[in-house]
Structures are given as C-alpha cells and as structure tokens.
Amino acid sequence: MIKYKNKKVEERAKLLDKKLFQICVEMGWHCAASSLDFVLTETVTTPEEDKALGRVSRSHAEKRAVDVRTRDWPKSFIQA
DSSP: OEEESSHHHHHHHTTSOHHHHHHHHHHHHHHHHTTOOEEEEEOOOOHHHHHHHTOOOOTTTTTOOOEEEOTTSOHHHHHO
16 A cells, blocks of 8 residues: 655654554555555655755654655546
C-alpha cells in the first residue's frame, strides 16, 4: 500500500509522527482502491539535509511532513 522512493525514506518513515503515518496508511489504501501507487519520496530529514535543500520549514525534521509522488496520478484523481 505505501511504497517508498528508497530504503532511507522507508527507514525514516518509522520516525514519523504517528498521526501523520496513519494518514499515509489511509492514503495508501485510497490510492490502492483506484489502482494507483502511493509513493513517499521524502519523510524525516536532518537539519543538515534541509539546509542543503534550502528548506526554510522544519516540518520534515520535526517528523510532521512527507513528500508524495503525484506525477503518475491522473489529474482527475488529484483534483478529487
């Protein structure tokens, strides 16, 4: 149901806020019901990684944000 960009993203997903992870699980089921993949491309990051990316928000480092691959989803699914 949840797929990950790579092993690092998958391992760090274990550190996510529990409510956020539950939302990801539910979204994974929602996507699966439409035969679509739910892929997390980023989960928890370090302050050093955020700085290198030029992020101003600490939401990834604070375990309360994920990045989701949507490029493979139909526009109608995204809009819904």
